Amino acid sequence: MLSRGFTNAGAPPCAGACNESEGKFWKEGCRLNLEKRDTILREIQYWRRSKLLPEQYCDFLTNLYDDQAEVKDSNPVSLRNLQQGSIKIWLFGFGIISLIFLISLYFSVxxxxxxxxxxxxxxxxxxxxxxxxxxxxxxxxxxxxxxxxxxxxxxxxxxxxxxxxxxxxxxxxxxxxxxxxxxxxxxxxxxxxxxxxxxxxxxxxxxxxxxxxRPDASLLELELLWLPLCVLMIWMSWLMYHKVSGVSGVYLGAGAALWLMPEVDALWLRAGFPEWTSLILILKIAVGLALLFLFRKKWITWVAS
CATH class of the missing domain: 1.20.58 (Methane Monooxygenase Hydroxylase; Chain G, domain 1)
Incomplete structure (x- = not known):
């Protein structure tokens, strides 16, 4: 009677659940394997672009992990893609070069x-x-x-x-x-x-x-013209560090350049300033480097953000 019950049901009550669970685990394992393989292939491509490994080693590793034996290079004009002889890439290059010459020759007319x-x-x-x-x-x-x-x-x-x-x-x-x-x-x-x-x-x-x-501005006037902008840019660097990532270093670099701009303006963009202005420029470079050294933990954190 018990066997007839199993026969009529076709399978034990837990068989469907077991099969469904096994199928789910199998699919999950396949998905993880594919993700792992794609991650490895991306790393190999990074090694190839960064020249961390020789080209033949990268080819070997790619063929080892890629089931399709096909390199997915994100650079469409890489030497490997050119070597493979893709007609689309060569036609694209021909079109770009022709367009450049066409614009250069006939733009004026x-x-x-x-x-x-x-x-x-x-x-x-x-x-x-x-x-x-x-x-x-x-x-x-x-x-x-x-x-x-x-x-x-x-x-x-x-x-x-x-x-x-x-x-x-x-x-x-x-x-x-x-x-x-x-x-x-x-x-x-x-x-x-x-x-x-x-x-x-x-x-x-x-x-x-x-x-x-103000073509006849004095050096003091030039300092007053540029140094407030220097302070503003450094303050913007601090603000961007707390608000927006990836741009703080630009404002810090702009502030550092503006620190030297009064003397640069006097020596290269104007005439009539004495020769000792260059000594002030050297002194300000030394002071700027000293400030960068003293506050290195601060600004390196800003730049690295």
Whole structure:
């Protein structure tokens, strides 16, 4: 009777639960194995890009762990991908090179709306792909951001020259626009050098403006013009350390540069200052290094955040 009960049921009451539990454990184990394999493959790709292991060792480890024997390289223009002979990559490279030569040769004969649209399109592509590759491949992202920044300034100066615009008006406007663009993009993309260059352009604009307004300013006036900005930037560095991660070092670097700007302004951007101004510059460098040494635990924490 007991056996008939089992026969009618087809299986013990706990059999379904056991099978379901085993299936769940098997799926979970497969998922963990796949995640572990993907993690190992990503580490191998990192070793390859960082040159921590020779190329042949990376190939061996990749073939060992990758069931599909296929390298998932995040860099689309790596030597390995070029060696594999992907027609898409070669056509893409041909198209980019052709586009560069086309713009270089015929940009000057375009009507000005097309010139402006072409420049904006190229910049949007460079900065857009820089943002896309920011987490995939840092090197490509930085290269695209650098190319976009150079082209921003280059296209602006080219347009001013082509259309014979008033350089005294449009060049400062271009510097201001580049500085603002680089500050915003550097902040959101967390590209410190781009962010710093934006503030450097604004400092250049600031120096040019006061050089025009006060061409005969004394060294004391220059100190009063620049040192409050230095204090402001260092305070911003402290504030960003507590509010936003990844940008505190930019403000600290800008503050350190502004600490030396009065003497730099006097020696290189103006005329008529005595030779002992350079001694003040050397003294301020020594004082700045001493302050950095004394407060090294503070600012290193800010920069590393």
């Amino acid at each position: 375009f009507p000005w709306p097309l010139q402006l649209a072409t420049a904006l399109s190229v910049l949007i592509i460079c900065y857009g792909y820089s943002a896309i590759y920011l987490n995939r491949n840092k090197t490509i992202s930085l290269m695209l951001a650098g190319i976009g920044s150079i082209l921003t300034l280059g296209f602006g100066l080219w347009l001013i020259e082509l259309h014979k615009l008033d350089a005294d008006f449009w060049t400062p406007l271009l510097i201001a626009a580049c500085g603002l663009l680089w500050c915003v993009l550097g902040f959101f993309l967390r590209i410190g050098l781009l962010h710093f260059c934006g503030y450097a352009f604004w400092a250049l604009l600031y120096a040019g403006f006061f050089g025009h307004v």
